[in-house]
Amino acid sequence: MPNGVIIIDKPQEWTSMDICAKLRGIFHEKRIGHGGTLDPMATGVLPVFVGRATRAVEFATEGKKEYIAGLKLGVITNTQDTTGQVLEQRPVQVDRAALEGALAPFRGDILQIPPMYSAIKRDGKKLYELARAGKEVERHPRPVTIYGLEVLEEAPAGFHREADTWYLRVRCSKGTYVRTLCHDIGQALGCGGAMSALRRTEAAGYTLDQAVTLEELQAAPDPAALLHPVDSCFADRPMLLLKSPQAEKKVRNGVALTLPEAPGDGEYRVYGVDREFLALSRVEGNKLTTIKSFFEV
Structure with missing residues (x-):
């Protein structure tokens, strides 16, 4: 049975769950999940x-995660992107210097009020379900981190240059709504703004360079050959190779292991004596405990 990670360059109009359903058919495997939802209007990296x-x-x-986003100034919509209903249009007198100045407060640790058109639940109902019913409820600000926020010199490949539209590279934490970021930047500039396009360029450590389109996957003689090994998901953790079959047996049985030498506290990719990836584990002192195992039982 196939096991691994496929990086899809998600097309517009597809939901992340649509992609998973398609891949269940391609790989003939029920166990399929994605690493981070992309809105239907968004494209790019979907592990x-x-x-x-x-x-x-x-x-x-x-x-x-990293994104390239189109920021259209002078328009405010109910969804905070240009697919929504236009609520207000305002004149725009913003140059690059003004935009650059407005970005500074949005870098680092910030608070975001989640949009009504989101999948966050309130009293068992998703916010977008309430929004479609014409209801608006109070949302509490949530902390997110913007690690990088810069204005690009020109429209990236695949983006259409439009009037009063700027293109931003955004590097951010889990839970960040890029369309809310666009909306809030527009508010700070006084003219309003909405997200006009979104392309994810990195997620879970995977980049667009590693992505394949659905068409490329369907045309592949052996789709499983395009899978990245599961340990690639933990490439930022150091490797720990077990030295004996006895140690490997303990890890396979979920038993904590005392290491002969302490490699340093932290998380490790743990491999058996034959270099088979076994588990993501934690080391404290010289004690090794399994966080999650990945070998076939």
């Missing part, structure tokens, strides 16, 4: 986990 690799989904969604 999809196949087979036993689905055990890594929870770790993939935690990491930093």
Whole structure:
């Protein structure tokens, strides 16, 4: 059975769940999950986990993400992007210097009020369901981190240059709404703003260079050959190779292991004596405990 991670360059109009449904058919595998939802209007990096690799989904969604976003100034919509209903239009007198100046307060640790058109639940109902019913409820600000926010010199490939539209590179934490960021920047400039396009360029440590389109995947003689090994999801953790079959047996049985030498506290990719990836584990002192196992039982 196939096990691993496929990086899909998600097309517009597809939901992340649409992609998973398509891949269940391609790989003939029910166990499929994605590493971070993309709105239908968005394109770009969608890591999809196949087979036993689905055990890594929870770790993939935690990491930093990078996007290129179109910021259309002078328009305010109910969805905070240009697919929504226009609520207000305002004249725009913003140059690059003014935009650059407005970005400074949005870098670092900030608070965002989630949009009504989001999948966050309130009293068992998703906010977008309430929004479609014409209801608006109070949302509490949530902390997110903007690690990088810069104005690009010109429209990136695949983006259409439009009047009063700027293009931003955004590097951010889990839970960040880029369309809310665009809306809030527009408010700070006084003319309003909405997200006009979104392309994710990195998620879970995977980049666009590693992504394939659905068409490329469907045309592949062996789709499983395009899978990245599951341990690639933990490439930022150091490797720990077990030295004996006895130590490997303990890890396979979920038993804490005392290491002969302390490699340093932290999380490790743990491999058996034959270099098979076994688990993501934690070391404290010289004690090794399993966080999550990935070997086939």
